[in-house]
Structure formats: structure tokens, C-alpha cells
Amino acid sequence: MTTIAVLGNGRVGGNLATALTRAGHEVTVADRAPGTAADAARTAQIVVNATPGAGSLERLAALREELHGKILVDVSNATTDGPDGLPADLVYPGSSLAEQLQEALPETRVVKTLNTMLFPVMTAPATLTQTPTVFLSGDDPQAKQTVRELLINLGWQPEWITDLGGIQTARATEAAMLFVPHVIRSSGFAPFAISIAR
Numbered sequence: 001m002t003t004i005a006v007l008g009n010g011r012v013g014g015n016l017a018t019a020l021t022r023a024g025h026e027v028t029v030a031d032r033a034p035g036t037a038a039d040a041a042r043t044a045q046i047v048v049n050a051t052p053g054a055g056s057l058e059r060l061a062a063l064r065e066e067l068h069g070k071i072l073v074d075v076s077n078a079t080t081d082g083p084d085g086l087p088a089d090l091v092y093p094g095s096s097l098a099e100q101l102q103e104a105l106p107e108t109r110v111v112k113t114l115n116t117m118l119f120p121v122m123t124a125p126a127t128l129t130q131t132p133t134v135f136l137s138g139d140d141p142q143a144k145q146t147v148r149e150l151l152i153n154l155g156w157q158p159e160w161i162t163d164l165g166g167i168q169t170a171r172a173t174e175a176a177m178l179f180v181p182h183v184i185r186s187s188g189f190a191p192f193a194i195s196i197a198r
Helices: 011-022 036-043 053-061 097-104 141-153 167-187
Strands: 003-007 026-030 046-049 071-074 079-081 087-090 109-112 134-138 161-165
Touching: 003 011, 003 036, 011 026, 026 036, 046 141, 053 079, 053 097, 071 097, 071 141, 087 167, 097 109, 097 167, 109 141, 109 167, 134 141, 134 167, 141 161, 161 167
Parallel strands: 003 026, 003 046, 046 071, 071 109, 134 161
Antiparallel strands: 079 087, 109 134
């Protein structure tokens, strides 16, 4: 059992918290109340960033002390919203939220994952009709191994998990978010994921 703090209690955070609890972990969910995120991060072994990506950097940089030595699992995408509320553009073109977080939190081991799919797929990958892929980006191999085990707890088969390499590879998976609004407009809000066919 691992002690996990999920920052963000929207659809993504709530979904992940429920699934991780079901998998046997001790999970705390932090809302936006002052001090709640700091308290949750301080007592957790792993912290999941499920806050809206455009504001994540400022929010998490303020938790530098609480996140010292922790694994930070970043599942957010930093995008601007279009008129219909769907992602329109990247907040950090030529970089990524994950890279910005790692730079702001040098004593924290940032791992990017689960950001290339609609949120229901994060915890129920086997419900798709085709095999999905989930990616890992991060500079610390041990942290990525820990996150890989969490993904398996969430129902991801080991062969569906692709380690892309260092944290800079997150800019590729975050850019994949630009597919999302077009897919939704074309096919509706049905669960889907980016998949690598081999």
C-alpha cells in the first residue's frame, strides 16, 4: 500500500482517487481550500497532479517544500481553451508542463503519464475496443518504475506501457492534446486514447 495525494477533485482527480483506493492504496484528495494541498502533499509518498494544467505550475511551485523528495505524477495538460471550452493551444510551446514542473521542483521526481486519453480510459483501459498505449516520461528510472506499478494497479497491461525516456519527451505527449478537440468534434465525447500500433 502506498500513501497517495491527489491534487484536484474534478473528474480526473476523482476518477483516479476512486480507482487507486480500490487498488488498495491510501488516498487523500485535496481540493482548492487553502492549506489542503500542502497538508495532503506533506504526508504522501506519491502526489498526483490532476489540477487544471494552465494553473498547475504556480500551484505546485508553491508546494516545493512539501514535494521535496516525492514522486510527482503529472497527468495534466497545459492548454488554453477555445470558445467551446475544448483545448485550443499549448501554454508552453517548445516545452511542456512536466518540464516546467521539474525545473521549478528540482528535488521532486516528476513523471508524466496518462495525459493522452480521455479521463475514463485512465482507470479502465481494457474497455476500449483496441489496445491503448500509456506513456511514461521522466528523468528518474526508479520513479518511473514506481509509476509503472501504479499503472498496472489501474488495469494497464505491462505491454501497453511505453517509456519514452527523459522528462523532455513529455512535450510530445502533451502536444498530442491538440488532437483531442478535433476528435471530439468529429466523433463525440466517447472514451479514446492515443495508441501505438505495432
